[in-house]
Each structure stands twice: as structure tokens, then as C-alpha cells.
Amino acid sequence: MFQKKRIGPFLLVAGVIFALLGLFRGEAEAVFEKAASLCLQCIGIE
């Protein structure tokens, strides 16, 4: 139980670190390029 209580905070910190690494890799720009364009597959065309 003692250790299980620490898994959540550990994963939270790990997630934040991964997200920051992704930002440093320029992934926010890549996400922007995808999200700002019309996704034909998403609307069921193509």
C-alpha cells in the first residue's frame, strides 16, 4: 500500500517530463499543423 500510493505521483511526474520532452522536440508545432488542417478521415471522407 505504501508503494502503491507513490505510483500515481511518480506517473504524474513522468508524464509531465515526457510531455516537456515532446515540447522540446517541437511536437506542439506538429500537432498544430495536423489540428489546424481539415482531417478528411475524421469526417468520413477519403
Place this chain on the structure above:
Amino acid sequence: MRRHLVQAVSTFLANANLPGFIEGRLYQGRLKSVCVPFLNCYSCPGALGACPVGSFQSLAAGLSRSASLYVFGFLTAVGAAGGRFVCGWLCPFGFFQELLHRLSSRRLALPRFLELLKYPVLILTVLLPFFWRDAVGLAEPYYCKYICPAGTLQAGLPLVSRRAELAALIGPLFWLKLSILAAFTISAVFVWRPFCRTLCPLGAFYSLFNRVSLWQLRVDRSRCTSCGACTRRCPAGLDPYRDPNQAACVRCLECTRVCPTKALTFGIAAKAPALTPYTKEV
């Protein structure tokens, strides 16, 4: 009621580009580089942020086969904080299904095995774009393309109704996706959140964190009288007082509201008293 208000506000904030619905045009401001923590199609004319599932799949589908640390890390952090809390309180498509569920007093239970479907869906959503590629080496966001009913509702229907050039391109794929949306729309009237419980890859991902997340449902055994009020109220048909943090729970927290002795609470796990599993206690 308070939860529905939060869901409504979340739905509005995530899709607040209202002129987009009239013009049939997407918002293209910088907020689109920010992922929202729930399923919300970024091709919805109102969407201000990016859908994490669409973003992850689209980046993985490119020639570079990029596994997005940004999206994965963001979702991990959100899941580690509250498990499926996002499903129960913030997701617009979950809210849509709950509104439909209020239309009928007839309630049908969902067979438990169907709730396991979302895990293979999650695995395929993550892996297929990396491995199922055409001759050129490109893949597609397969989940978005072949399944996602949120995309059909939020993006497909508004856009084809406003833009004739898109309506002219409607083919079998559109009808397939519309059929999936129709199936979940009808079933949501009788079954509580059928899509979230069976096919949502985000729900599957967040459910992996329910038992270890920072915020947890807690049962104070010294207060619990085993009256069963929480079980009767749980819309997912779970037993919160026996197993409060099971994967199927979307943390709507209705159980905490109806508990007459306030034995069920939602809070930070580190502050929780050591609990003996119910089954070992009796």
C-alpha cells in the same frame, strides 16, 4: 446537476469557436497546438484545441513514424492525476451520451465482456499507424477514420451540412461512420455511456490509472453500513463500496453524493487511511 454543469461548460470551452459552425471553417489559432484531455475532434468547426487521439495517430501515421511524447506524456499525467475523472466530468461525447440517456426511463445493462473491447481498440489505435502502411510508407489515423463517432458528430455532420464541396464527396466511409454514430446514439438512450464503456481508447487508457491515480475514491469502512445506496445509484452498475477504484468507474462521483454516512469520498490517495479490501473484511 453540478456535474452536468461542469460537463456543459467543458463542452462549450472546448468548442467555443462558434462562428466556425456557421461558416463551416476550422479555428486555426495557436491554441490548436494544445491537446485537450478528452475525445474532441480537431476538425470540429468549433474546436479550439487538438484531440489527443487524432494527434497521436496523425503523427504516428507520417513518414517519420513519430510516437508523440507530448501527447503520451500529457495523457499519462492526466490519467495519473485522476484516472477516468476526465471521462466523467469533462468529456463532451460522454456528456452527449448522458443527455441522451435522460430521454428514457428504460435502463439496460451492458454485458461486462463488451467493456473489455476498448482495450484491443486502444492497442490497435496506438500500433496500427506504425505498422499498417501503404506502398509509399504512409499510414492513416485508422481509429479516427473507421470508428470515431465523436468525429462524425462534431466534424462530419457540421461540415458536410455547411460545405457543398465536402457533401459532394460523401461515400461509403461516411455512411459507415454515420451508422456507428447512429448505433451509439440510439443505444445511449437505454444504456449509460455505451461508447465510453466499449470502444473509447482514451477511456481504456485512463482506466489503467484508476487504481494508482493521485486522486482516488476512498471507503471509510468504519462509516460504511453496506446499505447499498452507492450501488443502486452507480450508473455503470458497479459496487463502489466493494471496489471503489475499478477500471470501469468513470468517477462521476454520484456514489459519494448519495452515501448517507459519507463513507465514500474522493481525494488524494496519499491521505487515505489504510483500507482492507471489503472481501477480506467480512
